[in-house]
Amino acid sequence: MRIGIDLGGTKIEIIALGDDGRTLLRRRTVTPQGDYMATVMTLAGLVEAAEAELGRRGSVGIGIPGTESPTGGLIKNANSTCLNGKPLRRDLQAVLQREIRLANDANCFALSEAVDGSGQGAEIVFGIILGTGVGGGIVIDGKVIRGANAISGEWGHNPLPLPALDDLPLPDCYCGRQGCIESYLSGPALVREHFNRHGQQLDVAEIDRRASAGDAACESTLQRFEQRLGKALAGVINILDPQVIVLGGGLSKMTRLYRHLPVCCGPHIFSDVFQTRFEPPKHGDSSGVRGAAWLWN
Known part of the structure; x- marks a missing residue:
């Protein structure tokens, strides 16, 4: 047992x-x-x-x-x-x-999905958490990769790649740095971004619901989020080249991500083909x- x-x-x-x-x-x-x-x-x-x-x-x-x-x-x-x-x-x-x-x-999370979940059978699985924070785990051939410094998969505390004018000024992160991926792509960051731009205090689920119903402000917030997420994940993909990326955490419940992320990542991938799959977790929470x-x- x-x-x-x-x-x-x-x-x-x-x-x-x-x-x-x-x-x-x-x-x-x-x-x-x-x-x-x-x-x-x-x-x-x-x-x-x-x-x-x-x-x-x-x-x-x-x-x-x-x-x-x-x-x-x-x-x-x-x-x-x-x-x-x-x-x-x-x-x-x-x-x-x-x-x-x-x-x-x-x-x-990544190990679970690699063993008998959405990444089962894949050589390289990258499991990401999009929730209160932004984290990640790497599993290769069924084994968790810990790393020399025990920080493998910590993509959330890399700087956001290629920040645009919309991404400035660089937000503070709890780790003491500025411009970390987590400070843009966590659930609280998404809620804060929408409030700062549109003056609406909405949770992630409501932003997603309103965007699906045609709300222009909510749609623009999610499009910015997806573009940032695409750039951030492209950097990981160019290094790890995983067969499967499994999305976990509260934000992974936005089903539009699985349609839009291949398009948002594609321009930043160093390859003539892009076959990495984005999957929701088979075992959920x-x-x-x-x-x-x-x-x-």
Whole structure:
């Protein structure tokens, strides 16, 4: 039995998978806010409760909104800031008395979709998260690529390529830089962009709905978003050349992206053909937690 946990900023989800990938158990709870030790004990409690309910012990993999430093084993780059600088894996191993595997949540998402999702059978899968933040994970031949600095797939903190006049001034990013892809392409960035240009405080789903109904302001906002996303992803494609890019996160639910992205990426691709597929996640919101379980695949 494989247990996976998706540690999010507001919720924690646990899943138990059988050897055949069948879901044996799934639970959710709220994430303790700003309290590291409460988070550790909540994670351990979820594992212990799941094993008690199922009557067996399992391997444990955890997806986190950051990554583990390859030098000191401390968490870095987590937008759940109470995790940063903490030895999360070591602390959990001490409580649960077993080895824990831990990976960035976008890596878990990509792994899930590569194993038995929309990228199944592909040599190279790039899984991206378009939500509160912008992240990514790379899976090659079924294996997550972590990298020398444990930052593989972090395309959201590259600068937006070829900024146009519409992209200026460069927005501030929480990482301390300016003009990061995440500061243009996250959900909050899209909402802020629409408000700043049109004075309408709308969420992403409503912007998408109104654009589909012919609202010119919402349509222009989404066209700018798609052009920026196309340029940003073209840079990744020119380096990785994945067969499949799987889109996750709240913005991936905009079905127009799957029609428009090939057109928006195409002019920036260094090739006479462009065959990369853009796919929604087969496992939807459950992909990250399933990928955490598959860290023991």
